[in-house]
Amino acid sequence: MAISTIAKGPSPTRRAPSRGRSRYRRSETAWGYAFVLPAIALFAVMGVYTIVYGFSLSFASWNGFTPEWRWVGLKNYADLLWADPQYAPLVHQAALNTMWVMIAVPVLTVLVSFPLAVLLNSVRRLKTVLRSVYFLPHVTSGIAVYFAWVYVLQPDGAINLLLRSLGLGSLQQPQGFLGNPTTALPTLIVITVWTSVPVAMLLYLASLQAVDPSLIEAARVDGASTWQVTRRIVWPLLRPITAIVVLLALRDSLQGFQTFLIMTNGGPGNHTNVLGLQTYRLAFLSQLSPTLGLSSALGWMLFVGALVLAAINVRVLRRVT
Amino acid sequence: MSTDTLRPAATGAPDTGRPARGSRVHLSLSTVLARGTVGVLLLLYAAISLYPFLWMVSAAFKDEIEVVSGGHLIPHRPTLRTLTETWNELHFFDYFLNSLKVTGLTVLLVLVIYSAAGYAFSVLHFPGRKALYRLFLALLFVPGVTVLLPVVLLENKLGLLGGHWGLILPFVNGTAPLSILLMTNAFSSIPGELREAARVDGASELRIFTTIYLPLSRPVLITIAVLTAIPTWNEYLLTRVSLNDPEAYTLPIALQNLQSSAVLHYNVLMAGALIVVVPVIILFIAAQRYFVNGLIGAVKS
Helix, strand or coil: CCCCCCCCCHHHHHHCCCHHHCCCCCHHHHHHHHHHHHHHHHHHHHHHHHHHHHHHCCEEEECCCCCCCCCCCCCCHHHHHCCCHEEEEEHHHHCCCCCCCCHHHHHHHHHHHHEECCCCEEHCHHHHHHHHHHHHHHCCCCCHHHHHHHHHHHHHHHHHHHHCCCCCCHHHHCCCCCCHHHHHHHHHHHHHHHHHHHHHHHHHHHHHHCCCCCHHHHHHHHHCHHHHHHHHHHHHCCHHHHHHHHHHHHHHHHHCCHHHHHHHHCCCCCCCHHHHHHHHHHHCCCCCCCHHHHHHHHHHHHHHHHHHHHHHHHHHHHHCC | CCCCCCCCCHCCCCCCCCCCCHHHHHHCHHHHHHHHHHHHHHHHHHHHHHHHHHHHHHHCCCHHHHHHHHCCCCCCCCCHHHHHHHHHHHHHHHHHHHHHHHHHHHHHHHHHHHHHHHHHHHHCCCCCCHHHHHHHHHHHHHHHHHHHHHCCCHHHHHHHCCCCHHHHHHHHHCHHHHHHHHHHHHHHCCCHHHHHHHHHCCCCCCHHHHHHHHCCCHHHHHHHHHHHHHHHCCCHHHHHHHCCCHHHHHHHHHHHHHCCCCCHHHHHHHHHHHHHHHHHHHHHHHHHHHHHHHHHHHHHH
């Protein structure tokens, strides 16, 4: 889970300029531009250019090899949404899978990370060690750990072994958890949650430590139980953090696909194909078919989805805080 | 909720004010149960967190025959051969150096470029700075997958594709929003009097920046370095589509290659995975204090 959108710092103009400063000093202006120049230059090439280029490509048909683009207007968008008999069904299934991920991952992440943070906050010993252990999945998140998961999930892997030794042999998956069409998507969801819990847990932990202890003390004096305090006081106080955790998870579920690419590549069948992965496939795995424009269009639809989520994010946060 | 919840008072036992020795020793049964349950649950999740790593280590120390028979976490005939062979015969040292180069240069550039930008955004007054600052933050919303294809096409035109700079430049640009945000926050919290005093003494902006602002922001610089280094070390998508020449491979791609080789040996694959993961874990442990506190700070501010 990305931590990039969490921080909400002071604006750069927090220090009100003194009165005599209403006009910019020349030397300061020159220094200012000199200091931001490298960032701007890199952004102009790697950022602005690619964004503009990618956006115009979404209105064209191109296979990456022919010298000319063929302009098709909004056809790419229509093809993806309903018109094309080959791609529209793929996109529909990917959208359905993405929807399941977007429902399950945020809910499960909150259900695991909130109690975990509350429990961790209640112990004194081993707190730092456990915090680091819990954080490990986030730090190592990448191809190495996904291969380790593939290894334990394979037909004669450690998960099946564990189930057998616990007497839950009926839950074993003889084809492996990723080979069975019904278990593949839920398994990937669990692994996504496994990697998104660490940051969520840390966010909860940080704000638990900021909760005013006198509030809890007062509830205790009134005879509230641990459960009641957690449910009626702590949980409502941490609602803004829950909003952030949910929206980060939503965003990552909408756009993230690395786990899916590495572990199943969308299979079996298309049962774990998600929109991000479909975008990637149209861009890099369709050889000479002219699908680069389609890929770009799908990418921009995901971008619009992210913007809508961000807008909801702002509104929800304003309401709950 | 704090440790209070687990004190006897919380479970209905009379609160004797100061913890008399007796009340500490004779914990009520329900308290013991509650503490035990908390401990068990915490350890259970620790096990879930570590689960794939344990098997990764286990397989990396097994030989080819034993990894197939599987079934047990502790290798019966532990061997270092799998690790050394993976390291030597598959040229992992070369890939390791490539990864180190890409990650090191990315971190260096991020620190230089965005600390300068953060300085400008937080203390220098110049026309357009607010708009520029907002522009960089708005980038947070552009999804990686949307620009992946244009980046590759652009680099192809510029002749950067396939080389390490073709990875480093987009990686650096990708951290712009977060790095600028953290740097600007850090510099804004440094009292302006320091800068005024230095200016009166005739110091240039560059001098003020390098001798006052940078040293005072060391924790934030370390946080950004770690936050940049870890994902860069693990990066896979752009690397996979841009590198063709095995000489340029970074560790994740070398690992991917192991997996797609004709005969898959899980002990070799897990040994490779271990080689990829260990440096990140070492970095994480070494910088833990800054990293975690930096994250918490980002939340609180």
